[in-house]
Amino acid sequence: NPDFEALLQFKKSSDPFNKTLISWSNSSSSSSSPCSWIGVTCNNERTRITQLVLENQNLTGSIEVLSQLTELRQLSLKYNNLSIPKDFSFSPWRNMKLLYLSHNQFSGKFPSGISELHRLHRIDLSYNQFTGEIPLPELIQLPNLLTIRLEMNSFTGSLSAIGSISSLIEFNVSRNDLEGEIPEVLRYFQDSSFEGNKNLCGEPLLNDCGGESQSGGQIDPIPVLVPPKPKKAKKLSKKALILITISYVGLIILMGFLGFLLCMKKFSKKQSNGKQSNEKKKKSSGFEGKEEEGMMVLFNGCLDLSVDDLLKSSAELLGKGSFGTTYKVMMNNGYSVVVKRIRERKKTEIDGFLKEIGGLRHKNLSSLRGYYSSKGELLLIYDYFSNGSLYSLLHGNRGPGRTPLDWGTRLKFASGVAEGLAFLHLANDCKLSHGNLTSANVVIDRENNACIADTALCHIFVAPANVANNGYKAPELIYNAHNYRKLSQKCDVYSLGVILLEILSGKMAVYEGETSLAKWVQCVGKEEWESEVFDFELSRDKVTVGEMVCLLQIALLCVAQIPNDRPNASVVHKMIEDIKTKGRISATFIHKANANNHSTDSSHSELSYGALPTQHTSF
Numbered sequence: 001n002p003d004f005e006a007l008l009q010f011k012k013s014s015d016p017f018n019k020t021l022i023s024w025s026n027s028s029s030s031s032s033s034p035c036s037w038i039g040v041t042c043n044n045e046r047t048r049i050t051q052l053v054l055e056n057q058n059l060t061g062s063i064e065v066l067s068q069l070t071e072l073r074q075l076s077l078k079y080n081n082l083s084i085p086k087d088f089s090f091s092p093w094r095n096m097k098l099l100y101l102s103h104n105q106f107s108g109k110f111p112s113g114i115s116e117l118h119r120l121h122r123i124d125l126s127y128n129q130f131t132g133e134i135p136l137p138e139l140i141q142l143p144n145l146l147t148i149r150l151e152m153n154s155f156t157g158s159l160s161a162i163g164s165i166s167s168l169i170e171f172n173v174s175r176n177d178l179e180g181e182i183p184e185v186l187r188y189f190q191d192s193s194f195e196g197n198k199n200l201c202g203e204p205l206l207n208d209c210g211g212e213s214q215s216g217g218q219i220d221p222i223p224v225l226v227p228p229k230p231k232k233a234k235k236l237s238k239k240a241l242i243l244i245t246i247s248y249v250g251l252i253i254l255m256g257f258l259g260f261l262l263c264m265k266k267f268s269k270k271q272s273n274g275k276q277s278n279e280k281k282k283k284s285s286g287f288e289g290k291e292e293e294g295m296m297v298l299f300n301g302c303l304d305l306s307v308d309d310l311l312k313s314s315a316e317l318l319g320k321g322s323f324g325t326t327y328k329v330m331m332n333n334g335y336s337v338v339v340k341r342i343r344e345r346k347k348t349e350i351d352g353f354l355k356e357i358g359g360l361r362h363k364n365l366s367s368l369r370g371y372y373s374s375k376g377e378l379l380l381i382y383d384y385f386s387n388g389s390l391y392s393l394l395h396g397n398r399g400p401g402r403t404p405l406d407w408g409t410r411l412k413f414a415s416g417v418a419e420g421l422a423f424l425h426l427a428n429d430c431k432l433s434h435g436n437l438t439s440a441n442v443v444i445d446r447e448n449n450a451c452i453a454d455t456a457l458c459h460i461f462v463a464p465a466n467v468a469n470n471g472y473k474a475p476e477l478i479y480n481a482h483n484y485r486k487l488s489q490k491c492d493v494y495s496l497g498v499i500l501l502e503i504l505s506g507k508m509a510v511y512e513g514e515t516s517l518a519k520w521v522q523c524v525g526k527e528e529w530e531s532e533v534f535d536f537e538l539s540r541d542k543v544t545v546g547e548m549v550c551l552l553q554i555a556l557l558c559v560a561q562i563p564n565d566r567p568n569a570s571v572v573h574k575m576i577e578d579i580k581t582k583g584r585i586s587a588t589f590i591h592k593a594n595a596n597n598h599s600t601d602s603s604h605s606e607l608s609y610g611a612l613p614t615q616h617t618s619f
C-alpha cells in the first residue's frame, strides 16, 4: 500500500532513532495495522490515510514523502522541527481541509499549488521561516477557506488582493516583512492581524499610507499613536452607507407596520364602531377582559397592555411561520413584544388550552404572555428576544466579520434546548409536545439561555397540509404525511437531535438544500467525524473534540429511526449536563438508555439516571 509505505519512509527520516513513532512498525500482526498507529486515521475501507496528527513529537527532516498521501483531509504537524524541499507543492493534497504546519523549520517560498486545494478550510503556516510573497489572490479565491495564519515568518512583498472574501473569519500576517497598503477586503480584521510589519500601512493600522509608495521603507516601524487623517471621500461613503441603512430599516419597519395595521383592521373597526372598549377596567380586575367581540387575556409577567396599545405601536415583520405571521411590536413606552397572528385554529376550545400554556414558566421556554381572541382573530403575545434565534446565530452572516460561536456557548444552547423540552414534556401530566421544534423556534435571551418558542401550538393550530421534510420531522411523520396520530414526544426528541447536529456541524437541517442533515451524519463514519461533521469554525483541542464526540453520540441517539430507540428529553438533558460538568458521559449510560427505551411502549417513560453506574468512560 503506497500510503503505508510513505508513512514508513516518513518515520525513517523524521524519527530516525525510533523515539516517538514506536507504534509505527511494518510487522505483519493485525495490531500493527497502520490505521492503529499513533496519529493515523484511515478511511472506512482502511486502505487510505485521511488524517495524520503528529503534534509536538520532536520530529525532524523533510515532509516531502507525505505528498504521496493524496487522500489526506487533515494534516497537523505543529510544534516539530520539520522542513520542506525548495520546490514543494501542495497540489497533491487536493482533499485537504485542515492544514496545520505551524512552529516548524519550514523555509523558502510559499509552496506552489495552493489554488488547487478547493476543499481547504484552514491553513496555518505560522512560526516558520517562509520568505517571498504570499499568494493572497489565490488564497482568497478558495471557496471554503476560513483561516489563514501566516504570522511570524519572513514573508515580503505587498498584500495585493481584490474581490471579496466570502468565508474568511481568521486572518493573521503579523510579524513578517510585508509592505504597502492593506487592501480594502482585509480591513475588517483587527490591527493585531497586521502589526509587526514595519512597512505595512493603512487601516486598521494607525500609520497612514499618506498616498505615497511605501517601498522606500520610510514609515516608522512603531505605529504612530494619532488617529489617521480624515479622508473626505471615505467619510462621505460611510455617511451614505448609514443613510442607506437607515432608509432600508425604516422601509422595513414601515412595511411591517402597514402589514400589521392591515391585519388588525378587522377588529380595530369593530372597536371604533362607537362601542368604547372597557378592556382596561376589566384588566385591572384580574387582567382579563371580555369585550363584545374580543377578549384580551394577560398572564403573569406580562406588561399591562391593551389591543389599543398594540394598534398604536409600530410593527416590524419578523417572518411567516407554520401557524401564522410574526411581528415585533415596538410600543410607545419603549418596550417591545412579539405578536403572532394565527392563521387557522382547530375546532377545539382554545381558551382553556391557552391558559394552560400561559401558565408554563421555565428559563428555557419563551412564555406565552397573553393573547387576544375574537371571532376572526387570534393574536398571541410573547416577550421579544433581541439576540435572535439559534438559527440566525448558527447560520446567519457566515461571511466576513462574523464572530463564530464558541464551543462553551454551543454546549449551553444544547443543554438549554434539552432542558426546556424536558420541562415541556413533563408539564401538564406529560400530555404536551412541541410539534414544531426547529432552530428558528429557539430564541436566545440576554443571559444566553436558549428558549423554546411556539410551545405546543401544534395542539390547537393548523399547520399547512403539506408535511414536507424540513429536516426536523421524524421519519414516522414524513411517512404519515396526513396522519398526526403519530405525533409524539419522541418526534420532538428527533427534532432536538437535529438541532444538536446543527450546533455541532454549523450546517442547516436540510444540508446543501436537499440532504437531511440527520441522514447525512448517520452515513459519515466515526473516523471522519472530526474532519467532516464538526463545524470548522470551532477551534479544536483534545478536550473539546472529546466533548463534541459525546454530543454527537447523543444527537445520533435522538435521531434514531424507531421512536422508542430515542431517549427522553430529560435523559438527553442530563447527558449534556454530564458533558458540561465532566467533559464526558458514561458509555454504559447510552446503552442503558437504549435498552430501557426498547422495553417500554410509552413515550413518556422516564429513565432513572440516578441508578446509572458511576464509572465513566470517555468516548
Ligand SMILES: Nc1ncnc2c1ncn2[C@@H]1O[C@H](COP(=O)(O)OP(=O)(O)OP(=O)(O)O)[C@@H](O)[C@H]1O
Pocket (backbone or CB within 6 Å): 318, 319, 320, 321, 322, 323, 324, 325, 326, 338, 366, 382, 383, 384, 385, 386, 388, 389, 436, 438, 440, 441, 442, 443, 453, 454
Ligand atoms: N419571541 C421572539 N423574539 C424574537 N424573535 C422571534 C420570537 N419568536 C419568533 N421569532 C423569530 O421570528 C421569525 C418568524 O417566526 P415564526 O414562528 O413566524 O416562523 P418560523 O419559526 O421561522 O417558522 P415555523 O413557525 O414554521 O417554524 C423567526 O425567525 C423566529 O426566530
